[in-house]
Amino acid sequence: MNSNHFSSLFNVRYPIIQAPMAGASTPEMAAAVANAGGLGSLAAAYSTPAQIAEMVARMRQLTDRPFNVNLFAIEFPPAPDDVSAALALMAPFYQELGIGKPERPSAGPTFEEQTRVLLELDIPIFSFTFGVPSPTILQAFKAKGTKIIGTATTVAEGKILEAAGVNAIVAQGSEAGAHRGTFNHPFEQAMVSTMALVPQLVRSVSLPIIASGGIMDGKGIRAALELGAAAVQLGTAFLVCPESSIPECYKKAVLNATDDSTQITRAFSGRPARGIRNRFMLEGEAHPEVILAFPWQNNLTRPMRNAAAKANNPEMLSLWAGQAASLARPLKAADLLRTLVNEAGW
Ligand SMILES: Cc1cc2nc3c(=O)[nH]c(=O)nc-3n(C[C@H](O)[C@H](O)[C@H](O)COP(=O)(O)O)c2cc1C
Structure with a gap:
């Protein structure tokens, strides 16, 4: 599954996803990315159904491009x-x-009530991490025509997601910022780096693989595609954009980080x-x-x-933040997307 396949499946120009980042990404960020040809994501994991409806409405005011809404697929x-x-x-x-x-x-709000509102809102793309939703929920999204993206931190998790019927899989390497998506192992046994995880997942499942973790620029994007990824998902790179909702001291910490921070x-x-x-x-x-x-x-x-x-x-x-935080550039989200596209050579 190459990047052209990904772009046509998800109806985006470039196979670059701005990661959903609970507490950091905003509809403004996601819409800027979507309008520049990438795939923008809304992070809804900590939001109530009313807040989710508001977030999706705001997104629809700002763009007519496809977008992704993300939840944590867990039972408390x-x-x-x-x-x-x-x-x-x-x-x-x-x-x-x-x-x-x-x-x-x-x-706080449960996954079940959050998915109920997302189903009513007819969203184009639904992504999740931390687990696998029930077949009933996945079937309900499919019946609406919603594309589904799951998150794996190991090959075994990728196979579980493939069997569950998702359309693409985020391969979250151990470099990645924020929560581990691990759901099938003790997390210490699932610290597989992006470089190791992506080609092994590509070999083991026949779905588009989205490389995620430590990718900050066009070189990283090209390397991921060379490993067989169909797309990339960048989080930390977008954290320092003006559209990010994190406080200034957090942005400063990201920009001042080193490889071992x-x-x-x-x-x-x-x-x-x-x-x-x-x-x-x-x-x-x-x-x-x-x-x-x-x-x-x-x-x-x-x-x-x-x-x-x-x-x-x-x-x-x-x-x-991820292990490559020091490579973050404080550009507007649309400018960052355009820079990544240029650097990747598209
Ligand atoms: C601040 C922050 C919040 C995040 N929140 C979410 C989230 O809500 N849902 C999710 O699936 N992934 C989340 N992630 C993980 C990203 O999807 C992605 O795996 C990660 O950012 C990739 O590594 P990178 O940060 O090195 O680019 C978050 C990452 C960051 C940095």
Whole structure:
């Protein structure tokens, strides 16, 4: 499956996807990418059905091009019984930010209610990570004519997604920024780099493979296509665009990062994710036994992260970024897309 096949299947000019980035990408970013010929993505994983409807409506005002909406395909584990140690870890950070005392976290919107609204909205492309939706949900999207993209971090996961009937697979290498999409292994056993994962997935499944993780420029795009990828999905490269919703201190941390600035942590969300090391990450890593499961830990740390963002304090924010963050360029999303296209030689 080559890039022409990908472009015609998803009706885009260039096989470049702006990654859905919960907490960072915006309809403005996705529409700028879509209007410049790439595939723009909306990150809806943390959004309520009403917020999702609003986001999709905004996107439709800004572009008539196809776009992708992304969710986390998981069922929440039961609420934790005893959260006292987790609250105690958070308390000094809450205090420092002047936001009172941490409270028992709630669950937030479920995948089921989120997919229900997406089905009503008739979206062109649906992508997901962290798991595989039920056959009923996948069938319902297909019946609407929605194209489906799943996320794999290993060949075995790619085969599961192929058997589930998706149209394309994001191969998320271990370099990638933010959460690992791993759903079929202990995550430590699924840290396969983009360079290793892409050609093995290409050999093992007969769907278009979208290389993701550590790709920041035209050279990276060409390398991914050379490995057999039909398209690429870039996250960190778009983080520093003006259309990104992250605070200035986060953008600065991305631009000042070096190759060894990031590590995988559960401290912020309860799920392994790659971000730039900071004070809260190191504090959480020192007490792994008190970290709650996703989404409970994520919802417990949210007030701290929101307050830190407001205060432009990078030490208590999740600074999700990939291992090639230092190659990010602070261009407008459309200019970045055009630059990538030129560098790739199209
Ligand atoms: C800040 C941030 C948030 C992300 N949020 C999501 C998300 O909501 N859904 C998703 O499927 N992937 C998400 N990702 C992962 C990307 O889809 C992609 O795998 C990753 O960005 C690729 O690596 P790179 O950052 O080196 O380009 C996120 C990445 C970043 C950097």
